[in-house]
Structure formats: structure tokens, C-alpha cells
Amino acid sequence: MELIKPGIHLDFVGKMKYAIIFSVILTTISIASVIIHGGFNLGIDFAGGSIIQVKFQKGMTADKIRIALKSTRLENSIIQQFGPNEFLIRTAESFHDQKLLDENVNKPLTTAFNKDYEIRRVEIVGSKVGMDFQRKAIFAVIFSWLAMLVYIAWRFEFRYGLGGIIALIHDVIIIIGTISILNMEFTISILAAIFFIIGYSINDTIVVLDRIRENVKLNPRQKLAETINMSINQTLSRTILTSFTVFLTVIALYIFGGPVLHDLAFSLLVGVVFGTYSSVFISCPIVLLFENLQLSKMKRKK
């Protein structure tokens, strides 16, 4: 079977202008959303707080739970459906003291619903740990970008590396933006997805860059724009196939993986789509852009 016929020659380079406009719009919306929301809706791993996951035996609604928790310290907590008859109760307070947990969760719930519930998960993170973790996460993402830049600059050329890393920054901003627009909580799972996408997106970019390098060697006289276009076309089949197989696994994860993996799978879905797009439409134009910049500099010198 062949999805992409050999000898295909789509004009990617010619359409890159639109792609760049599209991406600039998307990243602007993403950043704007984060600013409008006043930062991120950080999960307890980053902000500190408590999550209590409760499963009820019969029909339950968030409102019923809210009424039951009235006049406890969880009165203003976020109550969120997590599965059939299963809910997450979230608060910014760290309930390290078991007595607090008993008084504010066990007692009111038992009073309201007898023993027809089960506390399935309790996660409590102190705000100090959360702050530490925020700092670490930001460093980690930036360092991983740099690591990719260094690796590609070493294996290829510096401008290739820049193309790759800008595509990565683009992908991460769009994932973060999507999370922000949907007002989802920024959890550690989403951070994990971001790291996976950094690895995945650079992977895609490398395959195209590798081809560009090979073709430059084969036809040194060809214009770079043409070489890039040819390389994208030659690797197009592989790009689509691999994104498709990864997409299949991520979809399976999203549908069947259960609520705990939902955040991870969702951000992976977004990331796989944009990671594939960016390696074709973002990293290559940047390589080209640098080439043109260099050419015009050389002309001026002449």
C-alpha cells in the first residue's frame, strides 16, 4: 500500500508564508490566553494543595457533594466529575493533618451519604514543594531545548539547530496555550507530555533535516529552497506514517487509558499534531530564512 505516491511534488516551501502566519496567530492566541487567564491554572504538584478522589456507589452529582461539604473548609473547593459517580475534590490547602482530612471530608460525606462512598486517592502537596517544582520544571524545559539545540548544531549545523528549537518552542507554546484556553489544570502529566513532544517533534525535524543535508551533498548547485522542498516531499510518506502510528497509540490511550491518564493523552494528541506540522512547516522555513539572511549579507558585502 502507498498513501503517498513516489515522485510527489507538493510545493511546501511556497506555502510556508501562510504556515508562518498561521503559527504566529496560534502562538499569539496561546500566549494571550495565558495572560488573560492571569497565568496558569496550576495543579497541586506545582501550586500545593490537596486532591481527594471519591467514588460513590450510586447516582451522584457535583452539586450534591457541594451541599454536603458546605460549612467545611472544602466549601469553596473545586469539585469535578472524574468518571461515572467519581469525583475529584480539589483545594489549595494542604491537608497534611489527618484530623483536617477527617473533619472536612470523611465526616461530612458520611453524614450526607452514609458509607456509600470510597476515598480512592488522596494527594497532598505542600506549597513549598510546589514552588520548588515549578522552578525545576521551567529549568528542565529550557535545558531540554538547549540540549536539542546543541545536539543538532553538533550533528548538523547551527542554523538547523535553530530551526529545530524554534519549532520546539512553538510546539510547547501551543500545548500550553491549548491547556490554558480550555482552562485545564496544568498538571505534572502535562509536563510529561511536553517532554515527550519535545523528543517527538525534534525526531520528526531530524528526519527532514537529515534528508536536506543528504540532498545538499548530492546536488550542491540546487537552490536551498528547492532542496528543502524536495526533501520534505521525499520524507512526507514517512512523516505521515509515523505520526499516524503514534497518533493511533495516543488515541487508544485517550479513549481507553482511564481518567488518570486523560490529561497526558490529551496534551499528547495536541502535541503530536502540532509537532508533526512544525517539523515540516516551521523548522524548514527557518533554515531557509537563515540561508537568505546570510546570502543578503554576502551581497551587501560585495
Added chain:
Amino acid sequence: MIKSLKIRIAITAVICLGALYFLLPTLIPQLPTPWNEYFPKDKIHLGLDLQGGMHLLMEIDTDKALEAMMERTSNDLKESLMESKVRFRNVEKAKGATISLQLNESAGKTALDKILQDQYPDLEIDSSSPSENGQIVQIKIKAKRAIELKKLTVEHSLETIRNRVDQFGIAEPEIIPEGDNRILIQLPGIKDPERAKNLIGKTALLEFKIVDDEHSLEDALRGNIPEGDIIAYGLRADKSTGEKGSMPYLLKNKSLLTGSSLETAKVQISNRFGEPTVSLKFNSQGATDFDRITGENVRKRLAIVLDGVVHSAPVIQERISGGQAQITGTFTMDEARDLAIVLRAGALPAPVNILEERTVGPSLGSDSIRQGIMATLIGSILVILFMIIYYRLSGTIADLALIINIVLVLGILAAFKATLTLPGIAGLLLTVGMAVDANVLIFERIREELRTGKTIRLSLDTGYKKAFITIIDTHVTGIVSAIFLIIFGTGPIKGFAVTLIIGLLASLFTAVFVTRVIFDYFTGTFNIKKLSI
């Protein structure tokens, strides 16, 4: 590349069998008797998010330990100064871990210097300033020694917590130091998180102090606490109403004996009410001290203070020899048992704070396993079917490599006793999606080569060769990004990175090496005219 096909087949077989060897206990939980001796016993270790349990991250307040040490030292220093007849006033532990004192004469400074040098090598004079009569001196602990002490405190705490957890009887606990002053504790399958938390986090400093009956308690409560005394409270439950209240005691601050002099502690049922009590047995030095203390304080009350709370304050009727004592109080059986455990294991040298706590119930864990396996199966089957449809026989070869890849990842997890978490299962599934990438790269190259009219042999050769460099690059970058997640991630999410890394490494072997072996075998054995790709 190794030339001989036989050797390559052998390598593949050995590695696959090796992985199966480590996986066998996981696949077949109960091996029949003659066999189980030849195989490892450990199944793949499941993370707390899959098997249920409790994860605690605790911070040891090492500063408090230093302060407590300085508090004790200030008492000793007072005595040393008196012995050397240095005139002083107001020796007290000041802010942080320092001691401040006032010397009445100028000659005092040299004497103090000498005392510090001879008897307190860990201390040094931080600053001194003249005052109305004499001078005020601040003494601090030497910086190097402070670091050592903090390190010792952490080690001691770790040891104590290990002891407590061991005695509590939890299967396969993990207690690991993290960073400078943190301890990570993983308790699988714990049923009562509250009890475990109390047991681990309790300082359990047992002290024996004399009740000061010479001064008036009422007076002290109004604020006139006599020099060298403290007020401590005891819990009291009214037997008839069951109401709990607190009762103040005026105690002499000096601890006559602490829990460190204990040899053992155990639960006993008191005959009178059938209530559990904790009976203490002192070690030989402790017994001698207890004998002397009770002898010196007959008719006085001896308060048994645990973590600042008075448990009981019985009157010493007579000198007690033999080194036995009892803590009574209103315990439940579990409370008494836990108290005995913490006393046996010893006190924590510093208070601990819980920074992070995650408890997963077993039912959620088994749900997660079911869903994780379901997603992995469906995702893998989709990818496998797709590869067969798209690349036909060659796709089937890639699928075989994919299955070997999964077996290898699980085998490596089992062999290295790494932990499989729910995000880890997600990582395994993503590896499946990524691992075929190497084959897609190779196959697309082979197709290109075939199109140029090359022979099957040559196309295979060039296809593998050209794709190989790209595959190395993509794998290295994938692994690097996952390493960042391992370094900075916490808890179950690390498992995601772990399986990704193992999966990528395994796919280098399976997608490149193993598929090549299969191709070479078929093209060498059969006279293939057209490659099914």
C-alpha cells in the same frame, strides 16, 4: 554489522530468552515446584499508583535538631562555667542555634575561651560586645561541625524511620533519602494511612521529669514560672463522660532520663481494667540511673513526658530497682502497639514535616492496571494491523520486532527491579508508536532504492545503511528529552520516562538489528523475486 547470520540469530535468541527468563514470574505467578528454583522470584514491581499504597515525602527539620543540641549544651556550659568559677549571668539559648551569655568580669573572656577550647571543641565565639557590667558573648557552633551534625541528623532519622516501618510490618517498603534533608517513603498496600503517618512522623521523645510540687501551679499559670521550670499539659479523659480535656503540670525542665536509655518497650494488658499499657525496660545504664533517680525523689511525682505531653505522673512510692517502668494512659490497643514500636525504634533526632503525601486505594490501582493494559493492547493491535496492511510481509516482520520490543522492555523492567507505574504503561504504549518509526524509515528507504531498480539484496543493504544514521539521531534526542524528565520529574511520572528510555533503546535493537536478521534469513534461504513491502 556482524557478518555471520548464525551469530546474529543466536544473539537475538539469547536476548529474547533472557527477557523471557526475567518475565516468567510475572507471566506465570505460580511456577510448579521443580521449576521455580531456576527462575527469579520477583515479578515486575508495580508503582503505588497501580498497587495502591502511600507515598510520603518528609523533610527533616535539621535546624531544630541543632537548636535542641545547643539548648542542652547551654545547660552543660553553665555547669562548666560554675566549675571554673567564672562569674556570669543569663546563659541561655538565643535565637537560632546560638548561646548568649553575659560575663561579669573582663577576665571571664579568656577563661571562657579556654573552657570552649578544652571542653567544647565544636563551639566558637561568634561575637562579643561590652555592656554595663562585663560583656555579652554570643557562642555559635562551628560551621563545618553544623553541617556534619545536620548530616548525622538525617542519617539517624532515616535509620529510625526504617526501624519503625520494619517493626510496623509493611511488605517491601522503600525509604530513600532525597536531597539534603528529605526522605521519600513508599509504603505499598497500606490500609490505614493515618496510623502510618503518625507512626512515622512522631518524634517520640520520651522524657522523665520531676513534677515541681514546691511551687504553686496556679501562680505559674498566671505567668510566674519559677526558674528552671516549665508547664506541660497532659491529656485526660474523664472515665465516666469520655470527655477529653487537658491538665497542666508544673515540671522541672531538666530531663532526668530519656527514651535513649530504653532497652525495649512492649504492650501489656493491665490487670485492673484490661487496658493496654506500654511497659518499658531500661538498659543497664538506664536502670542504674532510674534506680538513683527514684531513690532521690521518693514521695515526689515523676512525670512521663512524650513529645512534650505528660502521659502520667505517678508518685514515686519507693526506690525502683530492676529498671522497669510503665506508661499508662487511655490507649487503644493499636495506639499502645504503635507507641511501643516508636519507643523501641527510638526518637527522631529532629521533627519531620510532611511535604507531599499521595495515597492511592487498591481499587483505583486495579482499575488503572485494567485500563492501562486495555489501552496498550488496543493501541498495539491498531499499530500492528496498520503495519501489516501498509507493508504486508515486511510489516509483519516489523510487528514481530515490535512484540519482541514490548517483551524486552518488560523483561528489562523486571531484571532491574524498576517500577512500572500507570504513566509508565502510557510510555510503553507510546514506545510502540515510536518503535515502528525506525521500521517505517527503513522501509521507505528500501522502497526508494527498489524503485531505482536495484536488486532486493542491495536495496535492503542501502535502505538499512541510509536510515541507520537518522534512526540514531532520532533515538538520541528522544532519550535525552526523557532523561530530563527523569531528573526533574517526581513520583509515578518518572516511570513514563523510564519506560520511554528503555523502549527506545530496545527498539534500536529490535527495529534495526532483529528485522535485518529476519530479512537476511529469508532472502538467503528462499529465492525471493519480489519483496513484499
